[in-house]
Structures are given as structure tokens and as C-alpha cells.
Amino acid sequence: MWAAAPRLSALWVLRRWGDATAQACFAQKMALLVRQQMAGPALTWGLELCARPEGPSCDAILPLAAVHPNFTARREAIRAIAAHPRPALAAALVAATADPVHSLAEVAERTLAQLSGRQDLHGAQAWREWCEGTKCAELVPVPKL
Numbered sequence: 001m002w003a004a005a006p007r008l009s010a011l012w013v014l015r016r017w018g019d020a021t022a023q024a025c026f027a028q029k030m031a032l033l034v035r036q037q038m039a040g041p042a043l044t045w046g047l048e049l050c051a052r053p054e055g056p057s058c059d060a061i062l063p064l065a066a067v068h069p070n071f072t073a074r075r076e077a078i079r080a081i082a083a084h085p086r087p088a089l090a091a092a093l094v095a096a097t098a099d100p101v102h103s104l105a106e107v108a109e110r111t112l113a114q115l116s117g118r119q120d121l122h123g124a125q126a127w128r129e130w131c132e133g134t135k136c137a138e139l140v141p142v143p144k145l
Contacts, residue, residue, distance in 0.1 A: 002042075004029065004033060004039065004042035004043075004046075005041065005042045005045040005046075007029060008026065008029060008030070008042065008045060008046045008049060009045075009049070011025050011026040011029065012026065012049045012055070012056065015056055016054060022056075023056050023057070026046075026056050027056070027057070027058070027060060027061070029046070030043070030046050030047075030050075030058060030061045031060065031061055033046060034061045034064045034065050034068060034073075035064070037068075037069050037070070039070075039073075040068070040069075040070030040072055040073050041072075043065065043068065043070065043073045043076075044070070044072040044073050044075075044076050046058075047062075047065055047073060047076035047077050047079075047080050048076050048079075048080075050062070050076075050080045051076065051079050051080035051083040051084075052083075053083075055080075058080060059086070059088065059089065062077050062080060062081055062089055062092055063089065063091065063092035063095075065077035065080075066078055066081065066092045066093070066095060066096045066108075067092075067095055067096075071101060071104075074096070074099060074101070074104055075101075075104055077092075077096075078093070078096050078099075078104050078107050078108055078111075079107065081093060081096075081108075081111060082107055082108075082110070082111040085111050085114055085115050086115075087115060087136070090112065090115055090116070090131065090136040091131060091136050093108045093111055093112045093115070093127075094108075094112065094124075094127045094128055094130075094131040094136065096108035097109050097112070097123070097124040097127045097128075098124035098128075105124070109121075109122065109127065112127055112130075116130065116134075118130065
């Protein structure tokens with residue numbers, strides 16, 4: 001776990017250089033890290049790489065990372081989703097609207113407003129009701145840790 005951040009950096013560079021296996025290795029490493037409570041620093045770094053325009057696809061782990069116990073991991077997951085908002089990640093954003101850290105919940109709400117075109121919804125309960133009504137939870141189920 002302690003060497004995970006440099007390994008993620010190496011896989012990110014290899015992917016940019018055209019290594020065909022680097023994306024799968026990066027995704028596999030991130031999938032392992034997101035399930036470990038103590039992997040916060042490495043997971044945070046990997047999520048920052050995911051948010052970059054030339055970053056790898058991290059859609060599979062973003063819903064888990066958005067509810068990770070580590071604050072910085074959650075912050076980077078929500079930032080990564082906000083950097084490249086997609087309807088498939090709406091359910092993860094809805095879960096993030098209930099984050100106890102108000103600044104994270106605000107970013108999630110702003111991104112949901114952008115995705116949905118609904119500027120009139122505020123608060124976790126309103127977004128949960130919207131999600132239930134639009135079936136956003138069927139797109140990507142929000143996992144529980």
C-alpha cells in the first residue's frame with residue numbers, strides 16, 4: 001500500500017505512452033485500494049490522476065470512492081466526477097449530497113444540477129427523490145462500504 005502512489009504514477013505514464021495493458025493495471029490497482037480504509041493517500045493520488053483531462057477511466061471505482069471513509073479520497077472522487085460529469089455517475093453524486101462535509105455535498109449538488117438541468121433542487125432528500133423518480137439509481141448503483 002505504501003508504494004501504491006508511485007506505482008499508480010508509473011502506470012499513468014505508461015498508459016500515456018501507449019502501453020495497452022496499463023489502463024487495466026491502473027484500474028485493478030485502484031479497485032484494490034478503494035476497498036481499503038487505510039489506503040487514503042494512495043487512493044487520493046490515483047483519483048487526482050483520474051480527474052485529469054488525459055487521465056484514465058475510473059468510472060468503475062468512482063462510486064465506491066465517493067463514499068470512502070477517507071475525506072480526501074471522497075473529495076477527489078467527487079472532483080473527478082465533477083471534472084467529467086456523466087449521467088452514469090449521477091447515483092454516486094446523489095449519495096455525495098448527503099456527505100457530512102458540506103463543501104463536498106455542494107460540489108455534488110452543483111454537478112447534479114449541471115447534469116440534470118434542475119437548478120431548483122437543494123439538499124440530499126430532494127436529490128434522492130429526483131433520483132428515484134428518474135431511475136438514476138439503475139444506471140450505477142451506489143455501493144455501500
